[in-house]
Structures are given as C-alpha cells and as structure tokens.
Amino acid sequence: MNFKLLQLVFLTSIFMSFYSKFAHANSDEGTDEDIPSIEVVGNKFFYKNNGTQFYMKGIAYQQDTANSSDSSFIDPLADADACKRDLPYLLELSTNVLRVYAVNTSVDHHECLDLFASHGIYIIADLSEPSTSINRDSPSWDLELYKRYTDVVDALNNYTNVLGFFAGNEVTNNATNSDSAAFVKAAVRDVKAYIKDQGYRDIPVGYSTNDDSDTRVAIADYFACGDDDVKADFYGINMYEWCGNSTFEKSGYEARTEEFKNLSIPLFFSEYGCNEVKPREFTDVGTIYSDKMTDVWSGGIVYMYFQEDNDYGLVKVSGDSVKTLDDFNYLSKELANISPTSAKSSDVSATTISCPSQAASWKASTDLPPTPEESVCECLSDSLSCVVSDDVAKKEYGDLYGSVCGEIDCSGIQANASKGEYGTYSYCDDKTKLSFLLNEYYQQNGKKESACSFDGSASLNSGASTASSCSSVLSAASNSQSVSGSSGSGSSGSSGSGSSSSGGSSSSSSSSSSGSSSGHIVRPSVDSAQLFFMTTALTFFFGGLGFVML
Ligand SMILES: *[C@@H]1O[C@H](CO)[C@@H](O)[C@H](O)[C@H]1NC(C)=O
Ligand SMILES: *[C@@H]1O[C@H](CO)[C@@H](O)[C@H](O)[C@H]1NC(C)=O
Numbered sequence: 391m392n393f394k395l396l397q398l399v400f401l402t403s404i405f406m407s408f409y410s411k412f413a414h415a416n417s418d419e420g421t422d423e424d425i426p427s428i429e430v431v432g433n434k435f436f437y438k439n440n441g442t443q444f445y446m447k448g449i450a451y452q453q454d455t456a457n458s459s460d461s462s463f464i465d466p467l468a469d470a471d472a473c474k475r476d477l478p479y480l481l482e483l484s485t486n487v488l489r490v491y492a493v494n495t496s497v498d499h500h501e502c503l504d505l506f507a508s509h510g511i512y513i514i515a516d517l518s519e520p521s522t523s524i525n526r527d528s529p530s531w532d533l534e535l536y537k538r539y540t541d542v543v544d545a546l547n548n549y550t551n552v553l554g555f556f557a558g559n560e561v562t563n564n565a566t567n568s569d570s571a572a573f574v575k576a577a578v579r580d581v582k583a584y585i586k587d588q589g590y591r592d593i594p595v596g597y598s599t600n601d602d603s604d605t606r607v608a609i610a611d612y613f614a615c616g617d618d619d620v621k622a623d624f625y626g627i628n629m630y631e632w633c634g635n636s637t638f639e640k641s642g643y644e645a646r647t648e649e650f651k652n653l654s655i656p657l658f659f660s661e662y663g664c665n666e667v668k669p670r671e672f673t674d675v676g677t678i679y680s681d682k683m684t685d686v687w688s689g690g691i692v693y694m695y696f697q698e699d700n701d702y703g704l705v706k707v708s709g710d711s712v713k714t715l716d717d718f719n720y721l722s723k724e725l726a727n728i729s730p731t732s733a734k735s736s737d738v739s740a741t742t743i744s745c746p747s748q749a750a751s752w753k754a755s756t757d758l759p760p761t762p763e764e765s766v767c768e769c770l771s772d773s774l775s776c777v778v779s780d781d782v783a784k785k786e787y788g789d790l791y792g793s794v795c796g797e798i799d800c801s802g803i804q805a806n807a808s809k810g811e812y813g814t815y816s817y818c819d820d821k822t823k824l825s826f827l828l829n830e831y832y833q834q835n836g837k838k839e840s841a842c843s844f845d846g847s848a849s850l851n852s853g854a855s856t857a858s859s860c861s862s863v864l865s866a867a868s869n870s871q872s873v874s875g876s877s878g879s880g881s882s883g884s885s886g887s888g889s890s891s892s893g894g895s896s897s898s899s900s901s902s903s904s905g906s907s908s909g910h911i912v913r914p915s916v917d918s919a920q921l922f923f924m925t926t927a928l929t930f931f932f933g934g935l936g937f938v939m940l
C-alpha cells in the first residue's frame with residue numbers, strides 16, 4: 391500500500407517536471423535543441439556534445455505489429471496521449487532508447503518525439519513495416535521498398551533524438567537464406583546515400599539480426615565490412631540466451647562477447663529478455679553493463695513494453711491505464727543499479743573488418759544489388775510495345791512469368807545475390823518487369839501480333855515511345871554497375887572475427903580482399919532467344935511465385 395502511495399508521489403513529480411520542460415520547448419519546429427545527437431566512433435556510441443559514451447537502456451515499444459488479418463498497425467509515436475501515458479513508466483525503467491518497429495509516414499510524430507527528447511529518450515526505428523519489408527524467401531531491393539525506407543527517413547530525420555534506423559530485422563535467419571543479406575546491405579548503402587544527398591543530419595543506419603549459430607559471425611562481418619558508404623553503422627542482435635538465473639559463462643554471453651570482440655561497429659542487443667523462466671528477474675542486466683561486456687557491447691533493448699499474447703510485456707495497458715507487472719519491477723531495479731564505465735570518443739580509434747568469404751553457410755556476395763531508380767522503370771515502361779493487359783490480376787502474373795521465362799532469357803529482371811548478378815530492371819515493379827518480358831518475347835518472335843497475346847493477357851501498346859530524355863536513362867541503366875560492398879575493406883590490420891575469414895589470402899571469395907570488384911549487372915540480351923533447360927525453367931517458375939508474392 392505504502393509502495394503505491396510512494397509511486398504516486400514519484401509519478402506526480404515526474405509529470406510536473408515533464409510539463410515544465412515541455413512547456414518550455416514548445417515553440418517547436420520538429421527539432422529539439424536541448425538533446426545532443428548520438429554519434430558512432432569506432433565500435434561505440436557517444437553523445438556528440440561532450441564525447442561521453444552512450445549505452446542503450448532500451449525498451450521495444452510497439453503494440454503487436456504482425457497483424458496477418460490486415461496490413462494496418464499501431465504507430466507508437468503517433469498518439470501523443472499514449473506517449474504521455476507511458477512516459478513515467480519508461481523513466482522508471484531508466485529508458486533512454488525506444489525501439490519502434492513500424493511508423494506511419496503519413497501521420498505527425500512531433501508531439502511524441504519532442505516529449506521523449508525532453509526526457510533524454512532516443513528513438514531507433516525500423517524502416518520497413520509488416521507489408522513492405524525485404525522478404526527472405528524472395529528477396530529484393532526495389533522501388534517500393536526504396537520509397538518506403540526513404541519516406542521514413544523523411545518523416546523522422548528532423549528530430550535530434552532519432553538515434554538510428556534499422557534497414558532490416560531478422561531478414562536472413564539461417565544459412566538457407568543468407569543471400570537475402572545482400573539486398574539489406576544495398577538498402578543500408580542507399581539509405582546512407584539518401585541521407586547525405588538530402589543534406590540531413592548524419593543519422594546512423596544499421597541492421598538487427600536473429601541469433602543463429604551457423605551464420606552469426608559471418609553476417610555480422612558482412613554488415614560491418616566495406617567502405618564507409620556501404621557498411622552498416624551499427625549492429626543489433628536479438629538475443630534470448632540468458633534465461634532465469636544464468637551466468638555470463640553459462641548463458642552464452644561470454645562466448646558471444648569473445649566472438650564479436652573485433653567487430654568494428656557498435657554492437658548491442660536489439661532485443662533481449664528470455665521469458666522461458668517467469669517472472670523475468672533480468673539477472674543479466676548487471677552483466678551486460680559490466681566490464682565483462684562493455685568494451686564490445688553498447689547495452690540493449692528489452693523486449694518489450696506491452697504485455698500481449700506472447701507474454702513478453704513489462705506492463706499491461708488498457709485504454710488510459712497502465713499496470714506494471716512483476717517483470718517491470720525486476721527490470722527497473724536492475725537498471726537502476728548499473729554504472730558502466732565510460733569511454734571517451736577521443737580515445738577510441740576506428741578499426742575495420744574483412745568481409746566473410748563465401749561458404750556453405752554464407753552465400754551472400756559482396757557485390758550488391760543496384761540502387762532502384764524510378765526514372766529507369768518509367769522510361770522502360772513507356773518504351774514497351776507489348777505489355778501485360780490491365781485486366782490481368784496480379785495473382786496471375788506468376789503463371790505468365792513462368793511460361794514466358796521458359797521461352798526467353800529472363801535475366802534482365804532477375805537477381806542472384808549468391809552470384810552477385812542483378813538484372814538491369816530487377817528492381818522495377820512487377821507490372822513493368824512482366825511487360826518487359828512479354829515485350830522481349832514479342833520482339834524475338836518477329837513482332838507478330840500473335841506473339842503479343844498470351845491468351846489475351848498481353849496487348850499491343852501503340853503509344854510506345856522512347857523520349858529523348860529516356861534513351862540516355864535507359865542506356866545509362868544498362869551500362870551502370872552496382873556498388874560493391876567489398877571495396878577497400880580487405881586490408882590487413884583488421885581481422886575477421888570469425889573462422890571464415892582468418893588467414894584470408896587463399897580465400898575462395900573473389901570479394902573478400904579485392905579493392906574494387908564491382909557488381910555484375912546482367913544486361914538483357916535482345917536478340918538471343920535462348921532456350922532453357924527444364925531445371926532452369928522450373929527455377930524460373932518458382933521464382934515467378936516469389937515474384938507474385940511481393
Ligand atoms: C525540419 O526542421 C526545419 C527547421 O527547423 C523546418 O523548417 C522543417 O519544416 C522541418 N521539416 C519537417 C519535415 O518537420
Ligand atoms: C554529456 O552529455 C550527456 C547528455 O546531455 C549527459 O547525460 C552526460 O552526463 C554528459 N557527460 C558529462 C561527462 O558531462
């Protein structure tokens with residue numbers, strides 16, 4: 391009872407300090423001048439104003455986003471009343487970072503962002519959303535994803551308390567889909583370039599991975615390696631190895647710390663909080679922020695604020711009311727007791743790490759997919775004489791794709807990240823890609839009207855033309871080369887943290903040590919109507935299914 395009363399007093403005082411601060415910073419423009427930005431130096435985060443090290447004391451803050459029944463989600467930064475409701479609880483948990491998984495770029499985030507800024511709370515935001523994310527089974531880095539990612543950057547860049555962006559969450563999750571990491575790394579590269587080109591603040595862009603024993607070292611090195619303009623700026627691991635009363639040694643934290651000790655970028659738990667033993671006493675917190683780990687790790691983000699069916703919540707929210715759960719009390723006590731040592735940014739030196747060699751468990755090439763360019767797809771679309779008919783439903787695209795690819799070379803729209811080969815038009819939208827193929831077939835079959843039918847699914851486009859501005863765009867596209875993820879990274883003085891890259895000189899990978907290997911863009915050949923073997927056609931057919939799923 392007394393505890394409740396104390397809590398009330400505590401909360402009231404927090405509210406008072408919040409209102410006075412908020413009233414103060416109210417002549418707003420979307421920026422908060424009081425909060426310093428966070429920068430990356432070497433493998434650590436620092437407050438930019440004074441070079442003091444920044445450790446994440448984070449909470450995952452989003453209600454159930456994976457809603458299979460429709461594509462909507464609840465944007466955790468859109469509802470100012472909800473942010474105000476939750477702020478005192480977040481402060482009681484010593485929170486300085488909120489991870490949000492999906493934001494709605496057509497709503498205003500101003501009030502929540504400024505509220506959190508005035509209490510020293512930073513945001514780390516995923517760029518994807520449930521219905522627009524890189525699909526590990528048929529990965530792409532295409533126009534639609536590029537638009538979504540850059541829209542989020544546009545919506546959030548103005549806030550100084552945006553700490554960083556995740557270009558993907560658990561996309562590659564085991565050795566069978568490691569190739570998908572190439573598409574995510576292309577996203578990292580392009581979002582970094584976009585931030586620079588727009589003249590935005592230098593906001594770090596990173597990745598959040600699962601914890602898979604076969605791939606974990608290679609994938610960390612893969613994201614951390616390469617030139618500054620392609621490498622990830624930070625790296626998060628969703629970590630559930632410490633359950634109940636474990637220890638540094640028994641939990642796996644010691645082994646992970648050893649594995650990643652040479653990682654050249656900041657590393658943290660982008661989720662943690664195993665719930666196999668309940669209540670969660672968070673006995674790992676003291677260790678995470680102790681000298682055993684702080685040279686390698688920058689803290690972590692507890693999964694998660696809201697109690698839901700998955701039973702990871704710290705509080706139960708219903709309407710305006712928030713009820714703290716046992717886990718909340720344990721966590722807040724643990725976090726109140728930490729005092730990690732602080733490095734100074736001036737004492738930290740940058741290091742580099744080699745890209746992983748390709749191996750059975752690591753297929754992703756360091757030759758990355760090209761940057762999606764809308765003008766190329768528009769010019770292409772305008773130029774096609776034979777196109778998919780408007781009345782063909784998207785779900786029928788897969789069959790059409792399968793049948794036309796049995797007849798002609800489809801490499802112009804395909805991507806293979808194991809080989810590092812990407813068709814010139816592989817990032818265009820599905821309709822343009824399919825029309826491109828139908829048009830190729832039509833061209834290769836004497837431009838006969840019957841060659842543009844596909845049982846009525848295709849039709850002639852009498853308005854096809856290539857504007858003069860387009861001929862240069864299209865020829866530039868077919869001559870361009872993608873940026874390589876490996877350039878300049880393989881120097882000595884750095885060493886891969888994993889078994890796969892040590893000793894590198896005889897590595898089988900063409901990319902791990904070359905200074906400038908560039909991506910191989912596959913140019914669609916117009917005049918060679920190659921017939922494909924059955925296996926190839928089958929691959930294309932399944933590729934076609936992936937294509938339609940996008
Ligand atoms: C960003 O901040 C600038 C300067 O404060 C302001 O002019 C601009 O409107 C803001 N943009 C957004 C998208 O909030
Ligand atoms: C540096 O700035 C941060 C943010 O304002 C502050 O929390 C921290 O205490 C400062 N460090 C020192 C050594 O003053």
Ligand SMILES: *[C@@H]1O[C@H](CO)[C@@H](O)[C@H](O)[C@H]1NC(C)=O
Binds near residue numbers: 462463494495496497
């Ligand atoms: C985003 O917000 C707009 C405007 O409120 C709404 O129409 C749309 O459904 C929201 N999108 C999602 C994915 O929730």
Ligand SMILES: *[C@@H]1O[C@H](CO)[C@@H](O)[C@H](O)[C@H]1NC(C)=O
Binds near residue numbers: 453454455457463464
């Ligand atoms: C998910 O969808 C169901 C059914 O449409 C809806 O009742 C629920 O509110 C949705 N949840 C979220 C988080 O959007």
Ligand SMILES: *[C@@H]1O[C@H](CO)[C@@H](O)[C@H](O)[C@H]1NC(C)=O
Binds near residue numbers: 563565566567
């Ligand atoms: C790899 O992950 C995929 C997607 O989650 C899953 O379907 C598959 O079973 C996994 N394979 C292995 C070998 O773990």
Ligand SMILES: *[C@@H]1O[C@H](CO)[C@@H](O)[C@H](O)[C@H]1NC(C)=O
Binds near residue numbers: 634667671
């Ligand atoms: C963990 O250890 C603490 C201190 O020894 C003890 O109080 C607690 O009950 C233990 N928790 C579990 C789940 O075993």
Ligand SMILES: *[C@@H]1O[C@H](CO)[C@@H](O)[C@H](O)[C@H]1NC(C)=O
Binds near residue numbers: 805
């Ligand atoms: C990429 O090429 C390799 C080697 O030819 C092949 O084994 C693999 O199936 C291809 N991947 C895709 C996604 O087509």
Ligand SMILES: *[C@@H]1O[C@H](CO)[C@@H](O)[C@H](O)[C@H]1NC(C)=O
Binds near residue numbers: 649886
């Ligand atoms: C880290 O780098 C040191 C010095 O280059 C090297 O001796 C050590 O083997 C590396 N550790 C790992 C786990 O790669």
